[in-house]
Structure formats: C-alpha cells, structure tokens
Amino acid sequence: DGAITPAIFRAMMHRAGDDIIAERDWLSELDGVIGDGDHGVTMEIGWKAVQGALSNAPDNETIEGNCKRMAKAFLDAVGASSGPLYATAFLRAGAAVSDRLNLDPPALAAWLAAALQGVRDRGRAEPGDKTMIDAWAPAVDRAQQAALSGSERDVIMAARDGAEQGMKATAELESRRGRSAKLGARSIGHIDPGAASTWVILRAMAAALEE
Ligand code: ADP
Ligand code: MG
Ligand code: MG
Numbered sequence: 001d002g003a004i005t006p007a008i009f010r011a012m013m014h015r016a017g018d019d020i021i022a023e024r025d026w027l028s029e030l031d032g033v034i035g036d037g038d039h040g041v042t043m044e045i046g047w048k049a050v051q052g053a054l055s056n057a058p059d060n061e062t063i064e065g066n067c068k069r070m071a072k073a074f075l076d077a078v079g080a081s082s083g084p085l086y087a088t089a090f091l092r093a094g095a096a097v098s099d100r101l102n103l104d105p106p107a108l109a110a111w112l113a114a115a116l117q118g119v120r121d122r123g124r125a126e127p128g129d130k131t132m133i134d135a136w137a138p139a140v141d142r143a144q145q146a147a148l149s150g151s152e153r154d155v156i157m158a159a160r161d162g163a164e165q166g167m168k169a170t171a172e173l174e175s176r177r178g179r180s181a182k183l184g185a186r187s188i189g190h191i192d193p194g195a196a197s198t199w200v201i202l203r204a205m206a207a208a209l210e211e
Helices: 006-022 024-034 037-055 063-077 082-096 105-123 135-146 151-172 179-187 193-210
Strands: none
Touching: 006 024, 006 037, 006 063, 006 151, 006 193, 024 037, 024 135, 024 179, 024 193, 037 082, 037 193, 063 082, 082 105, 082 193, 105 151, 135 151, 135 193, 151 193
C-alpha cells in the first residue's frame, strides 16, 4: 500500500465515472420510483464532464486542483439538484487536502469527511432525511475509524461498506428533503437514488485502489 498520488486519484475518479455510467439505468429506476427518474442520466452527464475535465488536467496538477476542476465540470454540466451537492462535495474535499501532494490514510478520511460536510452545508439535510447524506455519513464514520490504524485501501473499503449499509437503510426512511419529500410515507420501502450513487462512487474508488 502507498499514498494516493494525483495520478492514482485521477484513476480513481475515472473509475467512478465508468461505474456510474454502468449503473445509469439502475440509478434512474430508483429515481423513477420516488423522484423524477433522471438521476442516472444526470450522473452520467456529470461524470462524463468530470472525466473530460480530468483528461485535460496537466499531469502535475494537485489533488486539490483536480477536485476544483471536477466541481466546475459537474456544476456546469448538471442541472438537477444533485449537481451543486456533488460539486460542493468535490470542492470542499479538495480544499481539505490542499496542503497535501499525496493522500495518506488520515488525509483520505479528511477528504471524505469534507465531502460530507459540503453536501450538508449545501443541501441543509440532516442524517435520517433519506438523502445521499445517509450514505456519506456512515462512510465517513467507518473511514475515520479505519484511518486510525489502516492503510489507504482499508480506509476506502471501510467507506464503501459504510455507504452500502447506509444506502440500504435509506429504504426504511421517510423522505424529508428533495423531490421525494412530496411522497411522505409513500417513500418508505425504496432506496434513495443519491445514496445509491454515493455508494457507486465510493465502491469504484475502492475498486480502483485494489487494482
Ligand atoms: P432532482 O431531484 O433535481 O431530479 P437528482 O435526481 O439528480 O436531482 O438527485 C436526487 C438526489 O439528490 C436524491 O436522491 C437525494 O439523495 C439528493 N438530494 C436532494 N436534495 C438533497 C438535499 N437537500 N441534501 C442532500 N441530498 C439531497
Ligand atoms: Mg431526479
Ligand atoms: Mg430532475
């Protein structure tokens, strides 16, 4: 195991885009049940823009620089409510590691924690409101635990597993934010699409590090 360099970081983000595109139909199906059915398409558009923006990044660009580039590309490409949420997550995550060239386990956990805080600040949802926060929050909790003694790989795998558990648990929640809040109790029984896309992203980041 070694620290996450900017080149490895870019490979992780490239994989996140590939996996989001592969899961597009599933994400839109989830959104079709409790939202307007566009989350997969929205995320595909955003992540294609991210991949394009990163491919234009100079090789020596820092992780913070990469994250700024991702945030701008995502925000410009995506009109849906997830656009500013993920864009703010990338921007704040990058800023949290602005003093780093490479990410060690605590810096990776800090990157994840700042992404969560960005979504919280931007969307003003609380844990339990049935949003992507309910995947990010357990991901960050587990990542911070893993960072105390684990490797970069342990941290991102812990985040992935926390996000999966959190995503699945959104099925039991009643929506209080976003489009699905209109459904009230009828939103119960269904996974939140944004929590699902968060899991796909973290799963892809872990997969990229495992290779
Ligand atoms: P839209 O609802 O505008 O069509 P998307 O379908 O792309 O946008 O994204 C919907 C997802 O955005 C939801 O499943 C939820 O996870 C997330 N979301 C919506 N509002 C908020 C919020 N205020 N805070 C956090 N996440 C939110
Ligand atoms: Mg939608
Ligand atoms: Mg929409």
